[in-house]
Amino acid sequence: MNATARWAGLPVLALVLVALVVGVQLGNGGGSYEPLKPADPCAEREVTSRAEGIEGLTEQLVLIGIDEAACTLQVSREELTLELARPGERNDAQVDALRDGLKTAVTRMKDDGTLPPASALVDEALESSDLNGFLKTAIRALPDGVIDAALKTDDVLTRAIDKLDLRDLLENLTSQADLEQQIGAAVEEAVKDSLRDRLRNLI
Amino acid sequence: MRLVTAPLLAVTVGLVLADSAIVTLALPEILHHLDASVGQVAWVLIAYNLVLGLGAVPAALAFRRADPRIFTAVGIAMFAGASAWCAFADSIEVLIVARCVQAVGGALALVGCLEQLVAERGERRGVGWWVTAGVIGTAVGPVAGGLLTQAISWQAIFVVQVPFAALAVPAALAVRAVPQQGPDRHRPxxxxxxxxxxxxxxxxxxxxxxxxxxxxxxxxxxxxxxxxxxxxxxxxxxxxxxxxxxxxxxxxxxxxxxxxxxxxxxxxxxxxxxxxxxxxxxxxxxxxxxxxxxxxxxxxxxxxxxxxxxxxxxxxxxxxxxxxxxxxxxxxxxxxxxxxxxxxxxxxxxxxxxxxxxxxxxxxxxxxxxxxxxxxxxxxxxxxxxxxxxxxxxxxxxxxxxxxxxxxxxxxxxxxxxxxxxxxxxxxxxxxxxxxxxxxxxxxxxx
Missing domain, CATH: 1.20.1250.20 (MFS general substrate transporter like domains)
Known part of the structure; x- marks a missing residue:
């Protein structure tokens, strides 16, 4: 082996080996093996739910609402979710952003036709309500067209969101029963208000 | 005995240097078993390396004034004893102190084993054995520690070292002649x-x-x-x-x-x-x-x-x-x-x-x-x-x-x-x- 090969052989081999290893690692995404980065909350995200009825609707509204609130607050959806999941008092900006976000979610779902008519939710709503049996039967007997003419889903939801004490609700997220009770009461109030306004307009 | 003297001394050198990183894979188990903090458990590793690093040169200076066979045997025995102590340590503080003693024994053993290997195998081969044993020990340490921790427990890492080191004590005493130390002529x-x-x-x-x-x-x-x-x-x-x-x-x-x-x-x-x-x-x-x-x-x-x-x-x-x-x-x-x-x-x-x-x-x-x-x-x-x-x-x-x-x-x-x-x-x-x-x-x- 001549002197040049003695001097250069091993360094050249080392350079080739290092370039090969680092190149293969990078070529297979080595530089970007990192945790998922949160998506831009201001970019519209397609939201779906495996659940049907009120549960599915609620999930979609919450997912869109959190995105909208995060966009307003200029944080990621995940950051806001983690912040809201921690115990403690919520500030006005968070509560206002979430309320506006939920209302925007209602508008968005109405605009893209994914908001179900009130008649599709009535049966499920009646099951969990504490109305007397006679009234429940009477309402169930009403044709869908009458229900949909009397109650607009977006109107009821918007009123319910306005009535919800979001600050209190966010501070007691751990109690599922309290959560359902608060939402149920707000929706019931909203339905009554909506019907009252409808009658007032008719008269 | 002569046939196994050099291998036993080389194994001791390998063990002392393997101990530098042998506990790396056992650290999580030590942390849980001795109820220690992450900072404390890191000292199981740091203490050994620090004492060995700082103790090696003083050990070599002391070697010049001591009987080489006794010096080496004492070093290996201290290393073996401290290894056993590490295995039975019931608190993180005791384990860290035992690791320090183990490192002092290790420093004495390393210096002594070098001269004993040269005495047994000659200048070139003796140094070669010492260097190679060290490289193998350093490289194999984490692997051996991980396998022992998984197969038995973290204590096994220290227990298995004891018989090898204990056998090396008579081996060190059996070395007949140690070359005369020359005057300190060269700078590091x-x-x-x-x-x-x-x-x-x-x-x-x-x-x-x-x-x-x-x-x-x-x-x-x-x-x-x-x-x-x-x-x-x-x-x-x-x-x-x-x-x-x-x-x-x-x-x-x-x-x-x-x-x-x-x-x-x-x-x-x-x-x-x-x-x-x-x-x-x-x-x-x-x-x-x-x-x-x-x-x-x-x-x-x-x-x-x-x-x-x-x-x-x-x-x-x-x-x-x-x-x-x-x-x-x-x-x-x-x-x-x-x-x-x-x-x-x-x-x-x-x-x-x-x-x-x-x-x-x-x-x-x-x-x-x-x-x-x-x-x-x-x-x-x-x-x-x-x-x-x-x-x-x-x-x-x-x-x-x-x-x-x-x-x-x-x-x-x-x-x-x-x-x-x-x-x-x-x-x-x-x-x-x-x-x-x-x-x-x-x-x-x-x-």
Missing amino acids: AIRANLTLALLSAALTAALFLLVLLLVEGWGRSPATAALTVSVVPVAAIAARPLARLFRPPPEVEIAVGCFLVAGGLVGLAIPPSSNLLWSVAPQALVGLGLGLTVDQLTSRAMDLRLPRSEHAAWTIGARHVGVVLGLAVLTPVFTADLQDAQEPAQEAITSLVLDSPLMPQDKVSVAEALGGALVDQQGQVPELAPAFDRIDVAAGEQPALDQLERDLDDQLERAATRAFRDSFLIGAGLALAALLTLVPLGRRRSS
């Missing part, structure tokens, strides 16, 4: 020792951080981690035939070794996934680099310098102070990076849970179960399996839940890998700094 080889120290700091990144990433970050068992890092000693052994193939000048061999260690560490910093195969090629580079450099540098620092034991002690000091330097530089970086990785990991997990194809109620159950697993992690990677075991869903939902668990584990592995990246790159920087120490040496020779 500062440059070679500096390169050795920086390279040892870089190798700490490879051996220490990699096993931590495998066990703590990627959730692999100590045995799996041990088998994975066995690539390093295998490649280190392969380095010699490679060097013989090209027969480069020693400076070139050392420079190439430093470059390979740096390249391997860059490779370890950027794995494309947590598949263990991605660590094989970078580890092979590190192993080749280790095999090309450590014995060359040690031989260079000792080459015809007298007294031999003192110059050997300088190399031990340089290597182990280098290890401590590596731990001192890298530990705060990767612990801070692990702490910083929590937020992106939690956000990624939140994102996946929100978008998972589960029923809303099941998502809430997952969030509640994970909440406990993710809080108060204190810079450690959380284990999600127990949280998922507690979640009760309908049979039809189980596949989606299993997929979510796999996806979340993947996110944690990604976060841990990202958290170790900077430390591996700093390790690569240390290897390049070791390479830079060679540059002026080349100039001086050429002028």
